[in-house]
Amino acid sequence: MHIPKWVYVGFSGEDYLQTSKSIFTCAAIVYNNSMFLRRFGSIRKMHHKIVALDAWHVPIPPNLLNLPPPHTYELKVCETQLTSNDDIQEAVKDATIIALTLTRLDASTLSAAKTPNLRLIAALASGTDSIDKQECKKRGIRVLNAPDANGDSVANHVLAMYFACRRRLLLMQKVILGTDEWVRRGTITDRLNSRDNKLPLSCKEETVGIIGYGAIGQRVAQLCRGLGMTVLIASRKSAVSGSVPTASTRDTMSTQVHDTRTPFAEVLRRSTVLVLCLPRNPETLNLISHDEFQMMSQKTIMINVSRGGIIDEPALLQALRGGVIDGCATDVFLKEPSGAGDHWKEGDSPILKLSQDEAEELNLLVTPHVAWYARATIDGYLGAYKENVEDWCAGKPKNIVV
Numbered sequence: 001m002h003i004p005k006w007v008y009v010g011f012s013g014e015d016y017l018q019t020s021k022s023i024f025t026c027a028a029i030v031y032n033n034s035m036f037l038r039r040f041g042s043i044r045k046m047h048h049k050i051v052a053l054d055a056w057h058v059p060i061p062p063n064l065l066n067l068p069p070p071h072t073y074e075l076k077v078c079e080t081q082l083t084s085n086d087d088i089q090e091a092v093k094d095a096t097i098i099a100l101t102l103t104r105l106d107a108s109t110l111s112a113a114k115t116p117n118l119r120l121i122a123a124l125a126s127g128t129d130s131i132d133k134q135e136c137k138k139r140g141i142r143v144l145n146a147p148d149a150n151g152d153s154v155a156n157h158v159l160a161m162y163f164a165c166r167r168r169l170l171l172m173q174k175v176i177l178g179t180d181e182w183v184r185r186g187t188i189t190d191r192l193n194s195r196d197n198k199l200p201l202s203c204k205e206e207t208v209g210i211i212g213y214g215a216i217g218q219r220v221a222q223l224c225r226g227l228g229m230t231v232l233i234a235s236r237k238s239a240v241s242g243s244v245p246t247a248s249t250r251d252t253m254s255t256q257v258h259d260t261r262t263p264f265a266e267v268l269r270r271s272t273v274l275v276l277c278l279p280r281n282p283e284t285l286n287l288i289s290h291d292e293f294q295m296m297s298q299k300t301i302m303i304n305v306s307r308g309g310i311i312d313e314p315a316l317l318q319a320l321r322g323g324v325i326d327g328c329a330t331d332v333f334l335k336e337p338s339g340a341g342d343h344w345k346e347g348d349s350p351i352l353k354l355s356q357d358e359a360e361e362l363n364l365l366v367t368p369h370v371a372w373y374a375r376a377t378i379d380g381y382l383g384a385y386k387e388n389v390e391d392w393c394a395g396k397p398k399n400i401v402v
Contacts, residue, residue: 048073049117050389051092054101056080058124058378064386071393073097089114099385101125110135122388124381125372126150126215128401129280129307136402143402144388148215149380150372154305155219157371158275159227161329164365165301166200166273168192171360194326195363196298201272204228209271211264211287212278212306220275232271235261237287268295273303280307288312293319301363304330305371313350320362327363331371340366 048071052060055077062075076095082088082103089109092098097120098105105121108114110132121131123145136143164170168191175181175188182188192200207230210217221231268274274296278284288302289312296302302325304311313334319325333349340352354364388399 046071046393048096048393049094050075050097050099051095052077052099053082053088053091053103054078054099054124058101058381060099060124060382060385064382065389066386067390068394085109092118096120097122097389099124100130101381102130104130105132107132107135110139110141112139120144120389120392122385122392123401124385127279127307133402141402142392142397142400144392144397144399145401146381146384146388147399149384150374150377151215151219153374153377154216154277154371155223156374157331157367158220158277158303158305159223161303161305161331161365161367162273162301165303165327165329165363168200168363170365171363174360194299195323196326198299201299206230206272207232207270208273208275209234209262209267211267211274211276214277216277216305217275220277229273232262232267233260234264234267237264238283265295268292269297272297272299273301276302276304276306276310278306278310280309284310286310286312286315289315290318293324296325298323298326300325302328302330304328304332306332308333308336308349317351317354320364327365329365329367331367331369333366333369336369 048067050065050073052075056079060075060077062077065073067073076091078091082091085106085108088103088105092109092115094117095115096117098115098118099122101124110118118139118141121136121141121143123131123143126145126147126149128143128145131143133143135141171191172188175191190197194200204227206224208221208224209232210221211234213221213233217233221233224231262270276288278287284306287310293315296319302311302316310332311330316328320328330351333352335347335349338349338352339345340348341355344353351364352366354362359366384399388397391398
């Protein structure tokens with residue numbers, strides 16, 4: 001930087017140094033403020049209009065945030081679900097910040113014409129597939145999430161699903177409460193047998209393959225090792241098999257994170273339980289389809305707590321009906337929410353067209369995207385939302401998705 005002569009004429013060396021530092025400091029402030037202005041608009045106006053689209057689903061306390069000055073905010077909560085784009089766009093038209101859990105924000109809603117003031121989307125969830133992130137990137141809208149808040153609840157749900165499928169718990173209840181088979185036969189232990197009429201496996205006989213090794217996958221691995229199961233962590237499907245080390249042989253009771261990976265196809269072949277807990281994106285759509293099912297053991301129980309569309313649902317139905325795998329438990333579906341059974345209609349999730357009797361026969365267990373739901377999860381979501389928004393206002397964003 002060139003310093004005019006009048007700045008230093010008659011100054012001592014120390015004065016000159018201090019003045020120079022001051023000028024450079026001022027220049028840095030001006031530069032930073034200009035960058036802020038380019039990205040966020042007027043620096044003088046920092047009053048945020050926050051719209052909580054899914055407050056009907058995850059309530060947000062009105063005075064939760066303590067924004068750093070000079071930031072202030074007002075909170076508008078949606079106490080009923082908005083399903084049409086027109087209603088969503090009307091709700092967020094003046095928003096500078098949107099808080100959401102599951103409402104879909106498409107490119108049209110995120111356009112400058114519909115949300116001209118929008119600067120931040122704070123997801124009270126780990127997944128952000130309901131948000132058009134390309135449009136956010138194009139406009140410079142920041143997207144933050146809550147990546148670790150639901151880990152315990154989802155991992156617990158995985159184990160509940162595993163035991164329900166492997167031990168045929170729903171079928172046992174139906175037979176006992178709906179028939180006299182136990183009295184007539186004296187025992188119904190054979191009802192616990194697998195689809196190929198083999199005795200059920202115990203935990204120490206199970207090999208669990210985990211596809212997706214983020215916070216949830218790591219928690220599932222920890223719990224499974226605690227039950228004595230062998231755990232395999234799958235590499236990416238696209239990874240070259242020869243370059244990926246095989247699974248660690250450490251003590252299966254260890255709670256330490258095991259970072260070694262096993263090739264994707266090998267995990268499919270060796271596992272008796274497969275757990276999917278990975279994000280949905282173009283790379284993971286139909287990750288498990290006809291070819292993948294053919295690699296699996298007849299003993300395999302598949303558990304999906306990730307997102308609908310990662311398992312090819314028609315291929316799953318074919319595998320279950322053909323006895324290719326022993327069963328499946330899923331908390332997520334191609335379409336959500338979806339009609340099911342007698343309430344199923346065209347366009348709903350294919351796997352939910354089954355009747356209760358056929359689902360029991362195929363050892364299919366379904367729950368309506370509730371694996372995340374627990375007191376600890378809600379507290380975690382709210383804590384992450386508070387930290388994310390406050391830190392973003394302070395210029396120190398974290399949990400960045402876009």
